[in-house]
Amino acid sequence: MIRLDGLAKSFGGVRVLDGIDLEVPVGERIALIGSNGAGKTTLFRCLLGEYTHDGTVEIAGRAPRKHRTEVLRLVGFVPQVAPRLEMPVGALMRYVADVAGAEVEAMAAVADRLGLDVSAIARRPFVRLSGGMKQKLLIALALGRPTRLLILDEPTANLDPAARAVFFDLLVERAAGSTMIVSSHRIDEIAGLVNRVIELERGRIVLDDTVSDAGALGSSFAVSIETARREPSFARAALDWGLVESEADRWTGAIAGPDRLRFLGFVARHAGLVRSVAMTETTRAGETVG
């Protein structure tokens, strides 16, 4: 699906991408990790045909810089920082649908699943939406149209747990035919989404490994937490995770598999309060795995 051959990019005298060779077969899901300035966003912009570069970039056998519309019709992109678009939400959706040959209704349906009612905000300028709403809308615009490659730059940074779970479901639904590259500073954010990890450092690939992991995309976990006492801040966070207080000081619920490391982070932050914690992998129907 993607072929990079000696991809290099410099700004002034600074070499941001330094001869990257990479083959990504159809269906692969890649975590692109690295610290700030490692070259992740530059790599994405080269894939989107936005940057001039040395070396070769091919998506589905074509150079995105030269065959923009044909290649980008196959690509859904969610940027790390939401653009400061002044246009109303409805106009933005119409625009994306027009140029991508997609349906506004399909994008609205994806937004609806993420918990965003676009009909209520259609006339509101995009720039005035909250961070979470912007992220949901950008995801809906990328996933609400037929694409074969998803380029997701920190896609879950502003999503609440419920929206993240739906987002993971959406990725599962298109996992078979789609290739995906997700970037993050932290591997725990996206480990469950992917089957290959690539780490960039100073514009070079320093790690390229496959991932075989329980709790992968599509799984979920039944969780139960018992606390020593009732703490309002914990209760608020637990409710955000979709947990319910099934009995006094005992919280139960389900979380998406790819969210489990993030969930354990939440538990760790309240370690002094937690008396016991249990996580059991389940099927989507709620049956225990294994």
Place this chain on the structure above:
Amino acid sequence: MRAPVDPTPSEPEGAPRGDFLVGFSATFRLEIAEALRSRWFAVYAAVFFGLIGVLLVFGLTESRVLGFTGLSRTLVTYIQLTMAILPIFILISTVRSLAGDREAGVFEYVLGLPVGIGAWYSGRFVGRFVLAASPVVAALIAAVVYGVVRGVKVPWLELGFDIGLVMVMILAFVGLGFLISALSRSVDTAQTIAFILWIGLVLALDLVLLGALIRGRLAIEGVVAIAMLNPLQVFRTGSMLLFDPQLVLLGPTAFTVFDVFGRVGFMVWSFVYPATLGLLTAGLGFLVFRRGDLP
């Protein structure tokens, strides 16, 4: 509810026919939709409607200034004031919009969508031109309607000529704005270049050039060449030509204008030159933009 999305499109094909038109019209509509909600456009439209309103209130028919009366006088005054306001307004708003979008991450997102760069660029260019022209022309038409209702004689020929001149001047400055935006990586740089350009054009108007001529700092051929390549001066002279066929208001400069171009020749030049300048600079801006990094 499940989203009815087929996530597996077919293999990429060649660019379908009509791709350009789809991208162009979608970008054009978006440019208009965005501007209609923006503050700059509201202020811009209010300035020109306010201007024409003030001119009508302060005497449509009663007074005579330098031989002009009635609606002709209003038109002449409006056109001259337009020349003072329009170029800087267009330059600043255009470069702020484009360079601002680049800084705000809009280019990164929008140009990551399947829209051709040519379709996107030309959609924005035409959209910007329509946005810049519509309040100016609409205010003129409002003045004419008011004049007709009041029973004042409408100078149709002069009106049509001046609307045409305003349109090509707008085209010239939108084109310059797009070139400056393509050359600049930040709003600050773009605004500074736009402002310096405008100052330079104002300094190259006839009165300043006349001063340089009197002091013997420039040869007359050089002065005339500068004046005739200055879109502001071309507009200024052209707009006077129908109301003041001998260009009496311009003084001795008029002799040179008529010697070099002739009356009809200058009328043609006052249309062709700004239009060519606008299209050429916009085209050059496109080439610069397309060759470099887009965001």
